[in-house]
Amino acid sequence: MEKLRSFSTLSAIDNSSMVDKVEMSLLDFFISKELNVGDSIPKELELADLMGVSRTVIRESLNRLRTMGLIETKKKRGTVIKSPDITLILQKSIIPHILDHSTLRDIFELRLALEVGMADFVVTRATNEDILELFEIVKDEEGQSADILFDIDYEIKFHGKLYEITANDTLREFQKLLLPVYKYIYSSGLLNLPTAQRKFTSHKQLVEILQTRDAEKFRMGMRHHLENHFYRIL
Amino acid sequence: MEKLRSFSTLSAIDNSSMVDKVEMSLLDFFISKELNVGDSIPKELELADLMGVSRTVIRESLNRLRTMGLIETKKKRGTVIKSPDITLILQKSIIPHILDHSTLRDIFELRLALEVGMADFVVTRATNEDILELFEIVKDEEGQSADILFDIDYEIKFHGKLYEITANDTLREFQKLLLPVYKYIYSSGLLNLPTAQRKFTSHKQLVEILQTRDAEKFRMGMRHHLENHFYRIL
DNA sequence: TGTAAATTATATGTATGACATAATGCACAA
DNA sequence: TTGTGCATTATGTCATACATATAATTTACA
Structure with a gap:
């Protein structure tokens, strides 16, 4: 050939x-x-x-x-x-178990890059109500204990709110559309997620940083927050 | 209704x-x-x-x-x-002048987020040859003079190489597919780009940072490099 | 005379049957 | 084993007819 x-x-x-x-x-x-x-x-x-x-x-x-x-x-x-509606088009075509593994990995990396990179938009556009809502979401997170069970729905709720804050419809739809992919990746063991993982920056800490409105710090915080995912890929 | x-x-x-x-x-x-x-x-x-x-x-x-x-x-x-091939699907459907303005802006923001967020992948996966190639690309950039004419093709060449370094096919295709959108945005005056703009971090400086293999620094450098685009949107 | 109801025209949606085309596998021959 | 030719088969294209929804127009009525 x-x-x-x-x-x-x-x-x-x-x-x-x-x-x-x-x-x-x-x-x-x-x-x-x-x-x-x-x-x-x-x-x-x-x-x-x-x-x-x-x-x-x-x-x-x-x-x-x-x-x-x-x-x-x-x-x-x-x-x-x-x-x-470019996201609607993708929506139907993305059926996780049909995508091959390298594509799945690619998409997961894309997510990591996006969440770290969108810090500026989150910080600039978050209203005080948004921040309160985030505090409400993370309020059950146990104090300083960073070793909590990994709860995918909780993850999605928190990070989904961040996407919402960006006020970028395309980005938001993009996230919604990739959700099944994440769920699939997490559940399929493709990523070898440990049941309990060390969180370098907790959700709660992230919200606290967000409150200071410092984009730089928030970006770093998010990067550290996602450390568990990064080191598994890099 | x-x-x-x-x-x-x-x-x-x-x-x-x-x-x-x-x-x-x-x-x-x-x-x-x-x-x-x-x-x-x-x-x-x-x-x-x-x-x-x-x-x-x-x-x-x-x-x-x-x-x-x-x-x-x-x-x-x-x-x-x-x-x-999820990117191939989008390829045909994205005809810039048919997308409405808010979607165009969304996509441009998405690009900014991606390029800042993918720092880790670039730093980790760039080979020495890649870095040499980048130096070759930026070699004509005039010394410390940060006020150079904005050259879209040059931009694309440099940033395209970065996408290539990520070794993430989906990301790479994504970039290729969004290129026409960027070109359209730049040429349509949607962004009010100045003819000469201050670069907070030049391409050359970026490559030098990359050479140090410090992801954190590179991410910051990229953020500052794109400052011109960010402040126009935020 | 103005508005509502009925009618008509028209472009897309669906159904059916026919044939074209290309890939597959088999038989047979060199 | 390799090659050729033929029959088979599932998709690709065509032509035609009719169904359906709706824009446009006319008609009916107050």
């Missing part, structure tokens, strides 16, 4: 179906026409006629674009351009 | 098409059967028969799953489960 690459004269065989081609053509069409949200595109039969294929092919292509959230169709009205 | 919610006895009208339902059924089928990558599913006619709909509907549903990268079909062989 690798050897084939050296035959530069051999052009790649066009293995794509009509639907693939039409899909590309349609995307090009959208871009070249600089269509905006709400603009409508020609109806199926017209497109079929224009591109010289059957309505079936057009429909299958449009169906893909619809799946990607690029268009929306209504009876009688036709097809219109839509602003895609 | 909002008022309808108070009528709890009124069940939501099932506005979904057959294709929607069949799609859900198929997903449930995959999950309940715990199908793994490579497993094949019944052929179209069997599915049509089983679910009591026409082959057309089955095909449209399968087409969606194929768009999401969950399945792959081959003539004669049939349909098999696939590990979806």
Whole structure:
């Protein structure tokens, strides 16, 4: 297979179906026409006629674009351009047990990077009510005892609130969509999580840092908080 | 519209098409059967028969799953489960000028968070060759002069290399896929970028920090490097 | 004359049957 | 063992017909 690459004269065989081609053509069409949200595109039969294929092919292509959230169709009205909800698209396609292990690991790393990196947004945008709410969430965390049982739902509640604070919808949806992946990773033993782990910075301490509104400190705190996850990967 | 919610006895009208339902059924089928990558599913006619709909509907549903990268079909062989390439899916659907402004801003923030947060992976995984390559990239950056013209391609080259160093394919693809969005944001004036901007930490300085292999310092350096972008958003 | 109800037109949604195409496996031959 | 050809089979494409929902228009009525 690798050897084939050296035959530069051999052009790649066009293995794509009509639907693939039409899909590309349609995307090009959208871009070249600089269509905006709400603009409508020609109806199926017209497109079929224009591109010289059957309505079936057009429909299958449009169906893909619809799946990607690029268009929306209504009876009688036709097809219109839509602003895609990029997270909604991923939502269905991410079925943890179907993703291979390296992808799962990648996604988990992505989460770690995000949570450390979003410190500035959390610190800047957290209202006093948010902080109170966080205190409420962590109030049951036992004093200074850092060795508590790892509770995934508690984890999600706390970190989920942080995502919420960022006021970044895409980020928030992103988190929601990756939740099943985390749950899967934790439960599948892929990460070799110990039942009791040392927490370098507790949730409670994190909230206290947040209260000082020091982004730098909060970022460091979060990094230390996630130390258990990092050292397992690095 | 909002008022309808108070009528709890009124069940939501099932506005979904057959294709929607069949799609859900198929997903449930995959999950309940715990199908793994490579497993094949019944052929179209069997599915049509089983679910009591026409082959057309089955095909449209399968087409969606194929768009999401969950399945792959081959003539004669049939349909098999696939590990979806989640970034490839997004690739086509992200057409910057179709995304609305708030989503664009969200994505840009996501980038900032990622680049600050991935410091640990960069520091830990960068080989000496990587660092040399980075030095090569920044070698033309004028000495201590921090006021250089903002060059998007140069930016992409440098930061792209960092993503590459993380050795995280998903992250890397993610970056590639968001590139058009960045370019669009920079060129559209959405961010009000100044022609000349003060860099708190230059690329060259970043590489020097990286050479010390101090993750903490590198993270701080990156945060300061991106200061121009942050303060425009926060 | 203005508004509500009924009608019509139309574009998408679904169904069906036919044939094209390509991959698979088998039989047979060199 | 290797190669060729043929039959089989599941997806890919096409054509047509009809169902369904809804925008647009007309009609009916106060």
